[in-house]
Amino acid sequence: MTDADPLIASLTAAVDARPEDLPLRLHLAGLLLDAGRGGEAIAHLGQALTRDPGDTGAQALMQRALGVPPAGGGTPGASTPAGGGTPAPPGSPGTPDSPVDPLAAYERELADVVPPRFVRSGDEPEPVTGDADRAYDVETSTVRLADVGGMEAVKERLELAFLGPLRNPELRRMYGKSLRGGLMLYGPPGCGKTFLARAVAGEMGAKFLSLSIVDVLDMWMGNSERNLHELFQAARRNAPCVLFLDEVDALGHKRSKVTSSSMRTVGNQLLAELDGMEGSNEGVFVLAATNTPWDVDAALRRPGRLDRMVLVLPPDAEARRAILEYHLRDRPIAGIDLRKVVAATEDFSGADLAHLCETAAEFAMADSVRRGEVRMIGQGDLDRALKEVRPSTRPWLATARNVAMFANEGGVYDDLVAYLKRRRLL
Incomplete structure (x- = not known):
């Protein structure tokens, strides 16, 4: 056991008790490097960089641990790994001309010791902003x-x-x-x-x-x-x-x-x-x-x-007329009495009115196919559709009536109460 081992053991215990104390962790990493215990130092430095990626002291110690020469030093385009070996080719992590983020290089070097800060699949798109x-x-x-x-x-x-x-x-x-x-x-x-x-x-x-x-x-x-x-x-x-x-x-x-x-x-x-x-x-x-x-x-x-x-209530008479005109305007129609249809569609929602026009068009088209000649959509088709299409809002209005009667705390649904009273549903 060297003279530094008891101090390293004490500092290790202190870091375990206070893992967020980065200066203490960096001091321990420096002692570990001096003692030739590079693997342990790299583990501590990886955790320090995970907590503060911009810490220059941690980055310098990590470069030392990995054998990466400081900026401006060493042979351009090459670096020697810790412990010797074949120089890394240009563009490898840690080389001076490498376009790779140094932190990303550290993460790859420490993959077996420290988990990466972020995980991104290879086909996941980069974040985008604005439009x-x-x-x-x-x-x-x-x-x-x-x-x-x-x-x-x-x-x-x-x-x-x-x-x-x-x-x-x-x-x-x-x-x-x-x-x-x-x-x-x-x-x-x-x-x-x-x-x-x-x-x-x-x-x-x-x-x-x-x-x-x-x-x-x-x-x-x-x-x-x-x-x-x-x-x-x-x-x-x-x-x-x-x-x-x-x-x-x-x-x-x-x-x-x-x-x-x-x-x-x-x-x-x-x-x-x-x-x-x-x-x-x-x-x-x-x-x-x-x-x-x-x-x-x-x-x-x-x-x-x-x-x-x-x-937002079911459309009134004016709105129903506008909705019907919109859904019939690009269809072949003749002899449509819109006033009659509007009067017959109270409680119809906008979606119900669209379905009504679609159903009438289906009847006219089926009749054209059967006769072998094209004919216009007439009032008879809409009258027939009115017998099949029912307003979808009535079940909602029945539920809303119960809420208005028994659950209108603080007047939250006063506008709903007023509507139901106008319709004599309450």
């Missing part, structure tokens, strides 16, 4: 609110929450109105919540990024939270951006009813992203949509998150 995001579809919406039929109350609420402050920056600054914010669209399925979100993005001239549960969930622990964070980061890079959370009840379900610990942590990550804890959300407008707002965790509706709720 070049290829992991997620960052779109430019061409839809405007003028393209949305009816829904004047919804448009007015969107104008107050988002569009007005954006168009009037001086007034926004005077009143202290932030561009951060979140709004939840709720209502029966098929009533145009996604279309409205695209229209808001188009009206603002902002990018549009849609997020659904399939973009987030992953079978490996921690990957779902990372996916959610990267989606928000993509929105922040492309600000101003409308980030649309489709079916937000799937990601932000009431935590008291969630039995899966992984889904609970995803919900917590969503709350953290909405708060901007991982980055500034300035210029990121969060719109969420759900058919069942009563299943959404109450924490998501707190101030600063999705704190405003807008009820």
